[in-house]
Amino acid sequence: MNINIAEIKLTKEEINAAIGVLESGGLRQGPHCAAFEKEFAEYVGTSYCLTNANGSAALHMAYEAILEPGDEVLVPSFTFIATASMLEFVGAKPIICDVDPDTFLLDLDSAAQKITAKTKAISFVHLFGNSGDIDQVLAFAAKHDLKVIWDSAQAHGTEYKGKDIGAYDGLVCWSFYPSKNMFVGEGGMVSTKDKDLYQHMMNFRQHGATGKYLHTQLGLNYRMTDVEAAIGREQLKRLPTMIATRRANAAVLRAGLEGVPGLKVQAQTENSSHSYHQFCITLDPKVAKLNRDQFAEALSEKGISSGIHYPRGLHQQPIFMEKYGTQSLPVTEWLSENIIALPVHHGMTVDEAAYVVTAIKEILL
Ligand SMILES: Cc1ncc(COP(=O)(O)O)c(C=O)c1O
Incomplete structure (x- = not known):
């Protein structure tokens, strides 16, 4: 697949x-x-x-x-x-x-x-x-x-x-x-x-x-x-259908990935319906079996693309460091090292989302 x-x-x-x-x-x-x-x-x-x-x-x-x-x-x-x-x-x-x-x-x-x-x-x-x-x-x-x-x-x-x-x-x-x-x-x-x-x-x-x-x-x-x-x-005209598909895929991913050690899904704000432009998870390197880059590689071997948004915070961008100096923003820095986006898009089926879950469990459990 x-x-x-x-x-x-x-x-x-x-x-x-x-x-x-x-x-x-x-x-x-x-x-x-x-x-x-x-x-x-x-x-x-x-x-x-x-x-x-x-x-x-x-x-x-x-x-x-x-x-x-x-x-x-x-x-x-x-x-x-x-x-x-x-x-x-x-x-x-x-x-x-x-x-x-x-x-x-x-x-x-x-x-x-x-x-x-x-x-x-x-x-x-x-x-x-x-x-x-x-x-x-x-x-x-x-x-x-x-x-x-x-x-x-x-x-x-x-x-x-x-x-x-x-x-x-x-x-x-x-x-x-x-x-x-x-x-x-x-x-x-x-x-x-x-x-x-x-x-x-x-x-x-x-x-x-x-x-x-x-x-x-x-x-x-x-x-x-x-x-x-x-x-x-x-x-x-088809935006509502596209978003509904994203949400259905996200629901499969969310339910299926619950309890995988070290893996955390982006929390949905209370009262937000979340449209899942991206389905992002983090992998805690102290707990998960693989780090983010090894995990991306393992996904790719199973035919699953992933993405990294974002590999650095804005405060770590050379242009802003040059203009405003350095500062430490620990949450952003941790996220940029450990976040990864999984496929969730409107062209996917829930069966494909289930395949992603199975693949991740094979990789991480
Ligand atoms: C959060 C955010 N703001 C602004 C933009 C800029 O949009 P555009 O690429 O259409 O200029 C993007 C696009 O990636 C974005 O993700």
């Missing part, structure tokens, strides 16, 4: 939607982008959405709309670089914090200790599709007078307390990069309930233009094209 770590295959309908745009010659932002924004906003239950070039652009647009140079922003160390690096492009400073050892999400106690008079926002990552405790994060932000950005690049289809994570206050940033829960090629989205911020970001997306060759603010070209938007519109 051969089980890949992700499945990035478009359906016939998605391909035909893209072909329709190609044939029409609409190779730019157009009616499909506008319709995708409306349909995505309805799906997540928010007021406004803006398609854009990719998830990093979505973060940049959101940060630019609410931050000033010199602002400090709390970010988790255990995430993809863009959560923090996009802050640099608006002159803001990422304050890199440790994460919770069970959920792998930003640890608010660690974050609270780093708040200064300059701290203006928190950029919270719903890592691997596991939602944070949104009520707790919003209360934390209110207490410390912080704006909230949700990096939801990995969390399409995740609900918190029965509502899509895109329905909550703050600026919500999504990515549609291949391998994500929704994938259109390069693409991103920002969603918000704030009309003024929406308007500001819409202008920013097209060089600050508020009329034909009239530029009243600075901006960039961060537009999506109708080719990706047409794929996204079609794919949104």
Whole structure:
């Protein structure tokens, strides 16, 4: 059996939607982008959405709309670089914090200790599709007078307390990069309930233009094209099914792996429905029979792909060490040495998930 770590295959309908745009010659932002924004906003239950070039652009647009140079922003160390690096492009400073050892999400106690008079926002990552405790994060932000950005690049289809994570206050940033829960090629989205911020970001997306060759603010070209938007519109229809498959596979993995010595699955936040962009486990090298790299090799011999997200924390990235010096964030450092992602994707069956469980037990028991 051969089980890949992700499945990035478009359906016939998605391909035909893209072909329709190609044939029409609409190779730019157009009616499909506008319709995708409306349909995505309805799906997540928010007021406004803006398609854009990719998830990093979505973060940049959101940060630019609410931050000033010199602002400090709390970010988790255990995430993809863009959560923090996009802050640099608006002159803001990422304050890199440790994460919770069970959920792998930003640890608010660690974050609270780093708040200064300059701290203006928190950029919270719903890592691997596991939602944070949104009520707790919003209360934390209110207490410390912080704006909230949700990096939801990995969390399409995740609900918190029965509502899509895109329905909550703050600026919500999504990515549609291949391998994500929704994938259109390069693409991103920002969603918000704030009309003024929406308007500001819409202008920013097209060089600050508020009329034909009239530029009243600075901006960039961060537009999506109708080719990706047409794929996204079609794919949104099957997002619930894709997420249901991920959850069914995750349930088999979770139940089957319980009790394997030294193996721990990412804890699901209470009230989070988790959309399982990644199914991540850790292997405690003091208890497990093999270390992470030996384990990955053994999986590969049984035809099972795996992945490492992330092999180092942001505070260990040369660019941030150079800019801000070194610091120790023990949970992130331990995770980056011992975490491994198992296949869970929407193209897999529960029988394949059961095969993964059997293989892991053969390797580790
Ligand atoms: C947590 C997180 N934030 C932001 C991004 C950036 O998205 P994109 O690759 O579409 O620019 C990613 C993509 O990997 C991500 O995983």
